Amino acid sequence: MRSVELFAGAGGLAIGMANAGFDHAAVIEWNHDACETFRENQRHHMSSVERWPLFEGDVRKFDYSTISEEVMVVSGGPPCQPFSLGGKHQGYLDARDMFPEAVRAVRELRPKAFIFENVKGLLRESFADYFEYIHLQLTHPNLIRRKDESWGEHRIRLERHHTSRRVRSEYNVVFRLLNAANYGVPQRRERVFLVGFRSDLGVQWNFPEEKHSEDSLLHSQWITGEYWDRHKVAKRHRPTLALRQAARVDKLAELLNDSKEPWLTVRDALVGLPDPEKQPRNGIANHVFSPGARSYPGHTGSPYDEPAKTLKAGDHGVPGGENMLARVDGSVRYFTTREAARLQTFPDDYIFRGAWTEAMRQLGNAVPVRLAEVVASSVADTLLKMRGHE
Incomplete structure (x- = not known):
């Protein structure tokens, strides 16, 4: 199953996706040290990443028309600093907010499903309006923000569109705050996951059970x-x-x-x-x-x-x-x-490049591989069952 990984960072979500059976058609990341981590592991033939097509650069400049085969899933962790509890809490005012690019990837690739994750701070009360806006954009990615339209005005238009009886959601989207420790990760780490399935597929899905x-x-x-x-x-x-x-x-x-x-x-x-x-x-x-x-x-x-x-x-x-x-x-x-x-x-054979502070920054931004694999495997199982019934 083909996938595209956005904002790949150190590769936690990307490796979890690969472990779940997805084959990345593109892995996109702008940070040079993180890309060097990928290249180092490709050089020593680390199986999970060896054949990944890596694009080092600004995701806003990536041309999705270069991907010829069908993409089943788009995944990624849009930069979380705008919403982090430890950051400046600027949210949509922060230039690092890349959720609009996550929506663009869904709109242009029209995958059967997507998996996006972010920090717990995204659910802060002060970001409630913007989180609703993100949710509505992912539900209706083809209702594009107009030139000179503020995000608030776009949100109102999305709300009217969403509540109209004449339209159907393009994606059915659910979200949940997951604690990685409840899924076998030796760390108390809470991450918000947004998972959506294309509505025309008619699939039913729920977040995996805590084990x-x-x-x-x-x-x-x-x-x-x-x-x-x-x-x-x-x-x-x-x-x-x-x-x-x-x-x-x-x-x-x-x-x-x-x-x-x-x-x-x-x-x-x-x-x-x-x-x-x-x-x-x-x-x-x-x-x-x-x-x-x-x-x-x-x-x-x-x-x-x-x-x-x-x-x-x-x-x-x-x-x-x-x-x-x-x-x-x-x-x-x-x-x-x-x-x-x-x-x-x-995995122990995964090597990190960069100075200690930079390597630790890569890890501090990462999704735990095991948590990513649990969520991705559940999505993969649903898509495979759907394919079996086609």
Whole structure:
């Protein structure tokens, strides 16, 4: 199944799409270091990316007529800084808002489906009107904004068009805020996914079921002890149960079975990786210790035995607290690029190019590969079933 990947970044969504069975007809990204990451992995024949046609440049200049074969799915993560909780919150006033280009790709390629993702901040109350506007544009991508028409005026015209009994939606669009930890990613990372299917296909689809939970993790740690046994942590070295978790654990003691798997933790993610501070010459790509980490109020690092906090991409260097490991003994250090890649569920043979701060920025902007694959696989299954009934 052919697909087109917009705003590819480090490739998290693109690799997840490939793992789900999609074959990219074009991968579009403007950031040079991110493109060098793709090229590096193509040079060493990393199977997921080896044959991707990479376009380094402004997506606004990409000519979709150069893609001759039918495109089943358009996917991508329009730059999220305009809506990020950690950014300047300018939204549609920010020149980096690329949702209009996502709509253009849908309009010109007319795929059977699309998958777009963005940061949780997109759902902020202050962006509610613009989020509705995005939703309406993706529902009716052929109702184009006129010259000299403001986005607010265009939204009103879309609303009137959408509520008219004489028209039918071009795409049926749903959205949901997904926590990556609930899908087997060792990181608390919330992303908004917008998924649409062409309305003439008549398909029914819903977001995949969550398969992991915090309750199951607490049960495996504090009721059965299976978590500590699996990691071969002696009882005398096991941390003390935090007060904030104690009440929940008391209730969990009554559970005989939980149908969901435990959340994965930082400890789970880093299995097999040596401590880069103690073994600096470890021979593992991108696994280099970076000094200077420090803890301060509100920025205390990710506890070893919980999913990591959301990895972030700072405009000026690496955000300290969000990208640190908080060891059991209370000390902190920065995650290496390889460790951050593990937390984002990139494969170990995927190499990141650029300085440490730039590689961490690529990872901070990325979609976890596993989360992308879960959503993409569900879309792929629906399209394959539809094709089987044609």
